[in-house]
Amino acid sequence: MEFVSIAPDVKLGENVKIHNFVNLYGCEIGDNTRIGVFVEIQKNAKVGKYCKISSHTFICEGVTIEDNVFIGHSVVFINDTYPRATNGNGMLQTEKDWKVGPILVKNGASIGSNCTILCNVTIGENAIVGAGSVVTRDVPPNAIVAGNPARIFRTITLFSQAEKEELQYALHEFLKKPG
Numbered sequence: 001m002e003f004v005s006i007a008p009d010v011k012l013g014e015n016v017k018i019h020n021f022v023n024l025y026g027c028e029i030g031d032n033t034r035i036g037v038f039v040e041i042q043k044n045a046k047v048g049k050y051c052k053i054s055s056h057t058f059i060c061e062g063v064t065i066e067d068n069v070f071i072g073h074s075v076v077f078i079n080d081t082y083p084r085a086t087n088g089n090g091m092l093q094t095e096k097d098w099k100v101g102p103i104l105v106k107n108g109a110s111i112g113s114n115c116t117i118l119c120n121v122t123i124g125e126n127a128i129v130g131a132g133s134v135v136t137r138d139v140p141p142n143a144i145v146a147g148n149p150a151r152i153f154r155t156i157t158l159f160s161q162a163e164k165e166e167l168q169y170a171l172h173e174f175l176k177k178p179g
């Protein structure tokens with residue numbers, strides 16, 4: 001690892017793979033997660049286990065990413081809806097001047113490259129966010145969303161093991177029929 005900055009307050013799980021030019025402070029990273037080059041993860045952000053965080057992504061304060069989540073390249077999370085440089089006194093804003101808006105990315109979700117995720121949203125389990133989307137509202141579990149603003153364009157069909165076996169059996173029987 002070269003040019004990596006990991007502050008002493010970072011909670012790193014087991015077997016976390018960190019590439020070059022990564023900047024981590026005050027955050028928590030779960031076991032077996034991989035973090036690509038030029039990623040920054042701020043304080044009070046949490047990344048779960050077995051996640052892949054691709055290069056050039058920015059994960060800000062207030063973001064919680066559960067386990068098995070894929071984050072594409074150059075994904076930006078937003079935690080302030082109405083940002084300002086200065087406060088009423090003309091001084092640069094400090095933490096006292098604004099409130100962090102949270103984001104939750106649930107287990108197994110994937111976020112395509114170059115997305116912007118606005119605050120106060122939840123991206124549901126196993127959902128997929130298309131490349132280049134701007135997410136402004138909650139994404140339901142298993143939905144595929146895309147666009148600006150991101151809209152649902154289909155839902156992923158998930159079969160149970162019993163359903164998969166039933167379908168395989170039906171296909172097998174169908175293929176056995178002559179003609």
Ligand SMILES: CC(C)(COP(=O)(O)OP(=O)(O)OC[C@H]1O[C@@H](n2cnc3c(N)ncnc32)[C@H](O)[C@@H]1OP(=O)(O)O)[C@@H](O)C(=O)NCCC(=O)NCCS
Pocket residue numbers: 072073111112113128129130131132133144145146147
């Ligand atoms: C959203 C996504 C999952 C859809 O895949 P798909 O279901 O195979 O979709 P299709 O390619 O059949 O496209 C269906 C329609 O959606 C449109 N579409 C696909 N992806 C889109 C996106 N990201 N944003 C806007 N529209 C999109 C297509 O243009 C097409 O429109 P049309 O019917 O008018 O031609 C995929 O396109 C995507 O963006 N995946 C993320 C890839 C990524 O970022 N990977 C990480 C790094 S490698």
